[in-house]
Amino acid sequence: MPHSEEQDKECELRRLEESIQDRPDDPSLRFELGVLLWEQDEKEKAAEQFVVAAKLNPEIEKGGAFRYLGLYYAGLESQSHAQRALKCLQKAVSLNPDDSVSGEALCDLLDQQGIETLEVAACREASQKSPRAFWAFQRLGYLQLHQNKCSEAVHSLQHAIRGYPTSPVLWEALGLAYQRLGRFTAALKSYGRAIELEGTRIFALIESGNIYLMLGSYKKGVEAFQQALEFSPKSVSAHYGLSSGLLGLAKECINLGAFRWGATVLEEASKVAWTSTHLAGNMSSIWKLHGDILLTYAKCYPWMEEDRGLEFDVGAFNNSILSWKHTCCVAAKTARCSYQRALHLAPWQANAYSDIAVTSNFIYSLDNSSGHDSSSWQPSEKMALGALLLEGDNSEFWVGLGCLSNHNALKQHALIRGLQLNVSLAVAWAFLGKLYRKQGEKQFARQAFDCARSIDPSLALPWAGMSADSHSRESAVDEAYESCLRAVQIFPLAEFQIGLAKLALVSGHLSSSQVFGAIKQAMQRAPHYPECHNLNGLVSEAQSNYQSAAVSYRLARCAITNLSGSDTKSQMKDITVNLARALCKAGNALDALQECELLKKEGLLDAESSQIYAFSLWQLGQTDLALTVARNLAECVSAMEQASAAAAVILFSRFLYYISGLDSTINNILQMPKQRFQSSKFSLIVSAIHALDQRNRLKPVGSSIRNNLKTPEEITEMFFLLALGTLVKHGSEYRLGYQKGIDHIRKSLHMYPNSSLLRNLLGYLLLSSEEWKNTHMATRCCSIGTDPIKGGFKMAYEILGAGAVACYAVGNSNPKFSYPTCSYQCLNEPQTIQHLQKCLRQEPWNQNVRYLLVLNLVQKAREERFPRHLCIILRRLIIVALSDELYHKPGIAFRYMKFQLLLCASEICLHDGYLIDCINHANDASMIRLPDAYLFFAHLLLCRAYASEGDAVNLNREYIRCLELSTDYNIGWLCLKFIESHYELKTGLDTLELSFKECSKEMMNSSNMWMALFNLVQGLMSLSSQDTSSAEGFLSQACSLAGAESTLLLCHGATCMELSRLGYDSQFLSLAVRSLTKAQEASLIPLPIVSALLAQAEGSLGSREKWETNLHLEWPTWPPEMRPAELFFQMHLLAKQSKASTDTSSIEFCQSPQGWVLRAIHTNPSCMRYWKALQKLVE
Amino acid sequence: MKLAGLKSIDDAHDESVWAITWVPATEARPALLLTGSLDETVRLWQPDELVNRGKMTGHCLGVASVAAHPLGFIAASASLDSFVRIFDVDSNTTIASFEAPPSEVWQLRFNPQGTMLAAAGGGSASVKVWDTSTWNLVATLSIPRPEGTKPADKSSSKKFVLSVAWSPDGRRIACGSMDGTVSVFDTDRGKFLHHLEGHCMPVRSLVFSPVEPRLLFTGSDDQHVHMYDAEGKTQVGSMSGHNGWVLSVDASTDGAALATGSSDRTVKLWDIGMKAAVQTMSNHNDQVWGVAFRPGGMPGRLASVSDDKSISLYDYS
Secondary structure, eight states: OHHHHHHHHHHHHHHHHHHHHHOTTOHHHHHHHHHHHHHTTOHHHHHHHHHHHHHHOTTGGGTHHHHHHHHHHHHHOSHHHHHHHHHHHHHHHHHOTTOHHHHHHHHHHHHHHTOHHHHHHHHHHHHHHOTTOHHHHHHHHHHHHHTTOHHHHHHHHHHHHHHOTTOHHHHHHHHHHHHHHTOHHHHHHHHHHHHHHOTTOHHHHHHHHHHHHHHTOHHHHHHHHHHHHHHOTTOHHHHHHHHHHHHHHHHHHHHHTOHHHHHHHHHHHHHHHHHHHHHOTTOHHHHHHHHHHHHHHHHHOOOOOOOOTTOOOHHHHHHHHHHHHHHHHHHHHHHHHHHHHHHHHOTTOHHHHHHHHHHHHHHHHHOTTSOOOTTSOOHHHHHHHHHHHHOTTOHHHHHHHHHHOSOHHHHHHHHHHHHHHOTTOHHHHHHHHHHHHHTTOHHHHHHHHHHHHHHOTTOHHHHHHHHHHHHSSGGGHHHHHHHHHHHHHHOOOHHHHHHHHHHHHHHTOTTOHHHHHHHHHHHHHOTTOHHHHHHHHHHHHHTTOHHHHHHHHHHHHHHHHTOOOSTHHHHHHHHHHHHHHHHHHTTOHHHHHHHHHHHHHTTOOOHHHHHHHHHHHHHTTOHHHHHHHHHHHHHGGGGSOHHHHHHHHHHHHHHIIIIIOHHHHHHHHHHSOGGGGGSHHHHHHHHHHHHHOTTOTTHHHHHHHHHHOOSHHHHHHHHHHHHHHHHHHHOOSSSOOHHHHHHHHHHHHHHOTTOHHHHHHHHHHHHHTTOTTHHHHHHHHOOOOSSOOOOSSSOHHHHHHHHHHHOOSOOOOOTTTOOOOOTTOOTTHHHHHHHHHHHHHHOTTOHHHHHHHHHHHHHHHHHTTOOHHHHHHHHHHHHHHHHSGGGGSSSHHHHHHHHHHHHHHHHHHHHHTOHHHHHHHHHHHHHSOOOHHHHHHHHHHHHHHHHHHTOHHHHHHHHHHHHHHOOSOHHHHHHHHHHHHHTTOOOOHHHHHHHHHHHHHTOSSSHHHHHHHHHHHHHHHHHHTTOHHHHHHHHHHHHHHHOSOHHHHHHHHHHHHHHHHTTOOTHHHHHHHHHHHHHHHHOSSOOTTHHHHHHHHHHHHTOHHHHHHHHHHHHHHSOGGGOOHHHHHHHHHHHHHTTSOSOOOSGGGGSOHHHHHHHHHHHOTTOHHHHHHHHHHHO | OOEEEEEEETTSSSSOEEEEEEEOOOSSSOOEEEEEETTSOEEEEETTTTEEEEEEOOOSSOEEEEEEOTTSSEEEEEETTOEEEEEETTTOOEEEEEEOOTTSOOOEEEOTTSSEEEEEOBTTSEEEEEETTTOOEEEEEEOOOOTTSOSSOHHHHOOOEEEEEEOTTSSEEEEEETTSOEEEEETTTTEEEEEEOOOOSOEEEEEEOSSOTTEEEEEETTSEEEEEETTTTEEEEEEEOOSSOEEEEEEOTTSSEEEEEETTSOEEEEETTTTEEEEEEOOOSSOEEEEEEOOSSSSEEEEEEETTSOEEEEEEO
16 A cells, blocks of 8 residues: 555656646646655755745745745754744744744744744734634743733633643643632642643642642642652652642641541651652751651650550550650651751751751650759750741741740740730730749739630630639639630640540530540540549540449559659549449449558548448448448548438448348438438438338338429439339238329329329339230320330330230231220220331340330231231241340349240241141240249140140140149130130139139229130130030120120120020020120121121011111121122122112112122122022022 | 422331432432331332332331442342342342341441442341342451450340441441440451440441541431541541431531431531531421432432431432
């Protein structure tokens, strides 16, 4: 191809030459030839042709000939040619201002000759001539930028960019122009475009980094510099920018209090700065930056708390503090070296002196071990003076001197001098305030702080100063806390933070998370202050983290030994008391006792530590000694202030109760002077003891107690105790006096209807009373709000969950499974599972909720005939619940819960057909140590399992076992009775019935109900043994016992009808009508079958009208998917009968009688009766 | 910055709504909202009109957590019995399902790279991690038992893990426990690093700043929102203002704002720079269990769900 191309060009050349010979005066031919020759690099020959062409027609190709000529002459490099080139190009540009090639060449030429004004003029001319002369705008923009005419440059460059939108250089220039104009965001955008077009634009990267730093977005700045360094690893400005960006980032972290984060960033920064000092070691600013970075590092390097666990090692602690100090010191010293280098390079810069001064002062404060002579000038002061000598009118240097000097007079002078130079210097006011405070001139101090604060509210020191000041006035502790918090939030200085924690202790904010964060940060910067650790311990204690509190106190004690001071002894005592208390609370009585004995040895045992002493003695089982200590304490009560006196008396009374028993406590209380009862806490203790006392010996003091309780909480608590007392006092040996208790608590609740404490107790008592309808009331009297679950004796959700399980009535409202017959309308039961799930969502760790949820789900499963998916969940839930270690704990409550879970598991296995698992679970349950009355149920379940297995021997054995164990739960006996009759077990009827009656006797209100149920069971059994007439006897008895109970009435009615069908006396028919009518009235939701039977009975008695109305009633009682064939058949009868009637709105008319029969046959095709009816209809 | 209510659906579910997440947009559709509720369903909503796009069943107890894969095709949901279902968002076909012992799966989160699914392991005191290609359990990051406690009394030292969060680079996992501690793990090595202390009540929700992998935000029952330097184990900020438990926190994509939902029935918007609440939305009338910022570009969207069965959508600008 190239070969043929060349040949083509050759041909073209020849053709042109020939045509020129034909027409030598045609300029365009000559121009064409010139271009061809130019392209073949025969420039001289080309120039000849161009000259001729230009002569013939100067305007050929818009001055194209001149362009080529100009380029030709410009390439020849000599003065004369240059002039010629200039002229040609000028001509070319004037003929075609859009011609960028000649324009650029012209400008380059002018540039070479250094004639900038001409260059600008040429560009301007071209740009004015044509708006498309983009080269001119570009040139002009660069030149204007060069001449620092930035706003004009922006204009030109923007225009140029329209022509060359993808030129990174233009964008970069535009960015620079914007940057110089101070339009930083616009500059960033332009630089960003340049970088987008060409990733390696170092200038754009570095400058945008600088802008980011200036705008305070250090992170973005750092990224830009890092990118720049990738392409140009030796760029000093990129290094400088990166390290100052990192420094900025670190300062941001430090201001948040993230010292460790800051330190990591600074380590990186110092590495980068160090590299840049190698690249350009003679720039003082780089050394200053390095110094800045290291000084910041020294000021933020945190003391690392080793993961020391709970073990405590004095040596390691001291070492860690020493190494921390060492690191800080080394960094500060290196910083001072760097500052010195900077000073050495640029000794005229005053701030270098003050930098060194500040660093020296910091180093001095770090290792104050080396004693300084206070009379001589210290290096820091000298350097500060050095700065002042250079710039005496710089107010900040005066402030610097004021801070660094050790002489108060000089300090004051320097600060005031600073203020004279600049009266609105907030820092100077603040330090002046600090100075005055130190000198004890509080009035002046406050004024100075006020001044500083009003000038610059974002300065931390005045806030801290104000708080320290108001701390002395007891009234305004909260105010002080607030302003100190402000200071800490502005600047996380360890001293401020410690102050904050101290104020929090006084004002009761110790458990606030701000204080926690502050003291943790203070620990990182002031690990050598004992009060820092002490306060940290107090904060941990406020958050109930006693073990780490104890560790902190030990650290505090360790730090105090390293400190030399006057009042270490009293501090030591306070810390030891704190330590003993924390240990005691953490359950480490032995160590607490040791600490107390230590105090005792030194004679420092005060009221608080004595209490701890007594308590730990008691915990360790040294009851006598504990009692003695407590008694001693209680005896010197009169010398104490009220709060601790009350505490001492309470402690003593409680010990007395636990150690010596009720009687001696009561005697002791009776002997006490009346004013003791003024403490509400003590009053409640007395009430509690009173509640336990069967003989009411504390009655005389009762009235004085009641008068001392003020707040509603205390009073409800008192009512709570009184109710408990009623339970104890009215109960028998085996059973508490529930009914009395319920009555009592009802009255109290009337007074305090909002008290959840009383409400829940009422619910609990109602449940515990085991009366028939109380379970419904129990669930109704407890309100589960959306509030987080609150503490108390029994929680509302527990009452609700237990109540729902305890309710014997079916709670399910879905008629697919069963019909609710409960007349108490416990409508909230279906919601219980949802409520429990809500509780579980709030407290997923709460095993109690889980347990109740399992029980409720089992109940639901029972009601819904054990649906598969529910059984699967339940099996999993139960297996996991059983594996929980909670149920291996001692205590009958846990054993009982485990027992229940095992029974649930067993029952579910029984229904799923896993008989072996079922028997195993039930056997496990029967092994648990529980009262026989409970174990009965395990064996009952075993009976069921063996029965369904067909294992008669074992069944009989378990049955006997049940009889032996016996229970006081009626339902158990009823179930056993069923099993007994169903499997024709060796009759123990007498024992069973006797035991049943025995346990019903205890119930007052519900014994009738239970007897009715027993009769029902007997009736049902008689029915199944075809003994209908005795069944009727039992059932009528049941009905008379239970009152209006629709299910019993239905049973009785149905039995009566059966009897009449069998040809017994016709009075049974009217009995049936009576029972069924009652059943119809009694049921809440219309029960199916009742109306149909009633219709039949009425029909048999001859009342056709009643037959019809009742059949009408029957239809809606069935849910659509469950309608039986007989119902359709009955409807067919109805439709047939009332064909003549005009009332067509009734249901039977929606289909023809034939249709009804067809539906009946469709539902149950095996019944001959329907076919016959169909046949009749068809005929 | 501010929030403006866009749309609210009052009876979005039949029962309390407990979980919410955004399913990122795919080529075929915009980003969707996924909610889980006590009514045992997971539902899909299309903003801004909150059109119901589907109802997914398959759980037998309330749905406590939902999570969406960063690519937007698959999502996961977990119910109170710790049954986890992974499904295709658009077709609702089950991709995988696994069962942990009940109480051992709580909050779910995919890592930003989409290769792992982490679950707060509840009573197992650990974070469980599944591989999203094979759905095998690949790691169990256990919180070490504090020293000095005997191995015998397990229950006292066990920390119930409620919440989990991935750092934006996927290298760290943080989890919050019922005793208020936050634990940080190294995911590459599967190692426990340290605890972050400061809360004294359950930490129900935490989230890393999307722009700064070191910065972690936590919300706790002690009514505070804390900021931590998760690497340097330092608390760097504490924000208070709620009058109830802080149940949910989420950070906006630009890293400048934080949203919290609380049992005081409000949603608050916080300016992270100022460390202060800038707006309080009180349109819910029960506790707010979940808040979620839409990931990705503008315009910003925030959604919240509550026990009052409703979903609310806000414009964040």
